[in-house]
Amino acid sequence: MICEFCVKAILASGKPWGYHQKILSDLQTSSACVFCARLLQDVEERRATSSPPLTNAANWPLHRWSVRRPGRIRESADAVIVTFRPTSHDGDRDTGQHDEQPAVETALPERAFYLFPEEDLGHVPSQQELGVTTNLEDSGQQIKKWMQKCVTEHKYCRRHHSGDFVPTRLLAIGLPDQSRIRVIETKRHGIKGPYVTLSHCWGKDPLIKPLEITVQNQKEFMEEGITWDALPENFKQAIEVGRFLGIQHIWIDSLCIIQGPGGDFHAEASLMHQVYRNSYCNIAAADSPDCRGGLFRSRTARDVLLARYKADGTSAIFEHKAWRVVPEDFWDAELLHTIIYTRGWVFQERMLAPRLLHFAHHQIFWDCATTSACEALPSGLPQPLDTTAGTDRHWRGRLQESDSLRHRPLAGAADDSLEQFWKAAVRSYTACELTKGRDKLIAIWGIAKLVRDALGEAYGPGLWERNLEEQLAWRVVECEADGRPEEQSHVPSWSWASVRGVVEVRDRMLRWRVVRGHEGEPIAFSLVGRKPSKRVEERSDSWDEELAIMSQHLTKMEKKQQGGREASNHSTKKESQSKEVAEQGQTGSHAKADGDQPPKLQSISIPIRGHVGAAPLRRDALGGRWTLEIPECPEIGEEDGTLEVFPDVKPKFDDLGGENWYFVVLASSRLNPNNEVVSAGGAHAHGGDEKDITYTYSGVGITLKPAERDRHFYRTGALHFRGISATMWTRMHTTYCKETASPDEYKDAEGLKFWLD
Ligand SMILES: [Zn+2]
Numbered sequence: 001m002i003c004e005f006c007v008k009a010i011l012a013s014g015k016p017w018g019y020h021q022k023i024l025s026d027l028q029t030s031s032a033c034v035f036c037a038r039l040l041q042d043v044e045e046r047r048a049t050s051s052p053p054l055t056n057a058a059n060w061p062l063h064r065w066s067v068r069r070p071g072r073i074r075e076s077a078d079a080v081i082v083t084f085r086p087t088s089h090d091g092d093r094d095t096g097q098h099d100e101q102p103a104v105e106t107a108l109p110e111r112a113f114y115l116f117p118e119e120d121l122g123h124v125p126s127q128q129e130l131g132v133t134t135n136l137e138d139s140g141q142q143i144k145k146w147m148q149k150c151v152t153e154h155k156y157c158r159r160h161h162s163g164d165f166v167p168t169r170l171l172a173i174g175l176p177d178q179s180r181i182r183v184i185e186t187k188r189h190g191i192k193g194p195y196v197t198l199s200h201c202w203g204k205d206p207l208i209k210p211l212e213i214t215v216q217n218q219k220e221f222m223e224e225g226i227t228w229d230a231l232p233e234n235f236k237q238a239i240e241v242g243r244f245l246g247i248q249h250i251w252i253d254s255l256c257i258i259q260g261p262g263g264d265f266h267a268e269a270s271l272m273h274q275v276y277r278n279s280y281c282n283i284a285a286a287d288s289p290d291c292r293g294g295l296f297r298s299r300t301a302r303d304v305l306l307a308r309y310k311a312d313g314t315s316a317i318f319e320h321k322a323w324r325v326v327p328e329d330f331w332d333a334e335l336l337h338t339i340i341y342t343r344g345w346v347f348q349e350r351m352l353a354p355r356l357l358h359f360a361h362h363q364i365f366w367d368c369a370t371t372s373a374c375e376a377l378p379s380g381l382p383q384p385l386d387t388t389a390g391t392d393r394h395w396r397g398r399l400q401e402s403d404s405l406r407h408r409p410l411a412g413a414a415d416d417s418l419e420q421f422w423k424a425a426v427r428s429y430t431a432c433e434l435t436k437g438r439d440k441l442i443a444i445w446g447i448a449k450l451v452r453d454a455l456g457e458a459y460g461p462g463l464w465e466r467n468l469e470e471q472l473a474w475r476v477v478e479c480e481a482d483g484r485p486e487e488q489s490h491v492p493s494w495s496w497a498s499v500r501g502v503v504e505v506r507d508r509m510l511r512w513r514v515v516r517g518h519e520g521e522p523i524a525f526s527l528v529g530r531k532p533s534k535r536v537e538e539r540s541d542s543w544d545e546e547l548a549i550m551s552q553h554l555t556k557m558e559k560k561q562q563g564g565r566e567a568s569n570h571s572t573k574k575e576s577q578s579k580e581v582a583e584q585g586q587t588g589s590h591a592k593a594d595g596d597q598p599p600k601l602q603s604i605s606i607p608i609r610g611h612v613g614a615a616p617l618r619r620d621a622l623g624g625r626w627t628l629e630i631p632e633c634p635e636i637g638e639e640d641g642t643l644e645v646f647p648d649v650k651p652k653f654d655d656l657g658g659e660n661w662y663f664v665v666l667a668s669s670r671l672n673p674n675n676e677v678v679s680a681g682g683a684h685a686h687g688g689d690e691k692d693i694t695y696t697y698s699g700v701g702i703t704l705k706p707a708e709r710d711r712h713f714y715r716t717g718a719l720h721f722r723g724i725s726a727t728m729w730t731r732m733h734t735t736y737c738k739e740t741a742s743p744d745e746y747k748d749a750e751g752l753k754f755w756l757d
């Protein structure tokens with residue numbers, strides 16, 4: 001519902017904005033109001049986490065509300081947006097007392113709600129239709145409707161389930177004797193599917209582990225079966241859903257992969273992406289922290305029904321229509337923030353399954369490659385709120401057909417490229433909590449494999465072969481960890497899988513390779529069973545031009561390139577075709593060489609030749625940003641560009657005592673005053689040229705610390721710079737850390753020969 005105050009003062013007021021004059025006690029009394037309840041929840045969370053406790057909070061908070069109706073663009077739904085922005089009691093004026101009394105208001109989030117005309121939302125269920133639980137009696141009809149529509153009408157969802165892949169083992173759930181559930185070997189019984197799958201949390205407490213199949217009990221589980229009562233609640237209810245859908249088999253990890261010593265976890269875990277990708281429907285126990293929680297929930301209609309506002313015409317914006325309120329973050333808050341989707345392991349299950357039934361706290365959610373819906377909005381999410389779910393659906397569809405990944409241009413619309421998908425996938429994946437002891441890389445391997453097969457390029461631990469220079473400069477978005485997690489200590493420091501926290505991968509767009517591998521080749525990791533390919537370089541469109549600029553250091557290289565340049569001048573048109581062929585050929589050989597197994601590194605060390613510099617790390621007092629103080633360069637202001645360090649783990653106090661951090665620039669672009677990348681030109685790589693003054697440099701690098709072995713380094717952070725002057729750029733390359741390096745190890749033009757571990 002919406003409280004009388006919010007109706008009168010906001011919706012029916014006819015005004016575009018005003019103050020929500022409600023202090024804490026008022027909010028508490030109107031906690032049934034969709035707006036007030038959310039604001040109250042934010043305030044309470046803020047109070048619970050603030051230390052010291054907030055004083056003088058009696059006349060707090062105050063929100064400024066605004067109502068706006070965005071212009072309609074073609075098919076977008078008609079909507080009105082009501083926004084609540086926390087503000088201080090003096091209105092918008094800044095009191096300037098932030099230091100003594102932190103502005104509590106700023107810690108409260110802004111909240112937005114969408115109001116949609118009821119008539120545009122399709123069928124909106126009544127309280128009675130929803131029923132008081134999410135079990136099959138109350139919600140089964142809706143599940144059937146979604147499934148029916150998807151199977152018969154969704155062109156994009158129908159083409160799968162070819163039966164090409166069947167998991168090694170399945171549970172037979174369609175047999176007449178339902179008191180026992182048998183594990184069956186699909187090959188031996190000639191089972192082809194279809195089957196459903198279960199996504200669930202195992203729980204943190206080892207004492208309440210789900211029932212497992214082991215070497216000891218497998219004979220019993222296969223011959224006599226498991227008694228119904230022995231099954232945990234999650235399994236029982238998932239089996240009920242599977243039967244309800246008319247499916248005879250279900251795949252549950254703990255009962256279909258032989259666990260413990262002598263089991264086949266390693267072989268089967270790398271097949272997991274196939275299991276979920278070929279599932280008829282994935283059933284997610286979204287609200288259950290461990291195996292006992294089950295899928296079904298009881299609920300009150302108020303938890304599910306969308307608040308309704310029947311406008312009386314007093315406000316022109318709302319006319320006489322009936323409206324429904326949906327919080328802007330509805331999909332995130334109700335589904336993606338449920339217990340299960342905070343777990344990293346489940347990320348690929350959600351992306352790879354062709355359709356999903358998520359059993360959440362208040363209602364069931366539906367997802368396929370065509371529709372994202374829930375019981376409150378069974379026809380689907382209205383367009384403006386469908387962004388996250390819509391992107392996921394798009395990729396769910398494309399990952400179903402990895403062939404289509406290949407046939408589409410890789411550099412299409414910016415948000416449609418595989419690169420963008422990978423970037424988004426890493427970001428959401430690293431935002432999840434990873435269960436201790438489980439390999440972070442295995443849990444994203446299923447997605448990586450499909451992308452790899454489509455890109456036709458080698459995949460190392462979380463990074464791709466091409467333009468590894470930029471990729472090595474991934475950053476931890478908000479560095480809060482004190483150290484790298486112990487359980488990932490086998491992962492090299494240059495992989496983001498070695499750190500905690502949300503990770504952002506760099507776009508691969510920079511043109512200048514500032515460093516090279518030892519042999520003059522691009523920097524590369526070495527995989528077991530694969531030679532580093534030179535193809536990588538051929539794909540970089542203007543590489544040969546860039547190389548000329550960097551001439552100093554590679555005369556040998558240049559000669560090689562000239563041959564290539566002449567060849568490519570003749571065949572600009574054909575180039576793209578031959579690239580595609582090369583890619584496909586590559587893919588084929590990958591599939592044979594590596595199959596479904598994640599790649600293994602031959603060595604964790606990446607050989608590099610580059611200018612390792614040293615500079616003190618400083619913290620900018622206002623913004624809290626980390627920066628390197630490049631020697632003999634004046635401190636840079638905003639107008640001089642930015643140079644920022646993103647540490648992998650929180651720098652300790654010692655690191656700030658003027659101690660030097662090692663760093664190396666990996667790739668950069670030179671920009672003219674119009675911010676265009678200057679790709680050609682014979683300017684000296686190390687600046688100093690008069691003309692060069694007007695150019696700026698943008699690029700990436702990493703910070704380093706010495707490892708145990710001589711001339712080996714660990715990565716400690718990312719270094720990103722934008723719009724810096726030629727002087728600064730030059731200094732970054734001449735702050736050499738020559739130290740004790742011999743002439744063979746260190747050359748003025750090429751820098752130091754070192755390894756990144
Ligand atoms: Zn209210």
Ligand SMILES: [Zn+2]
Binds near residue numbers: 150
């Ligand atoms: Zn569908």
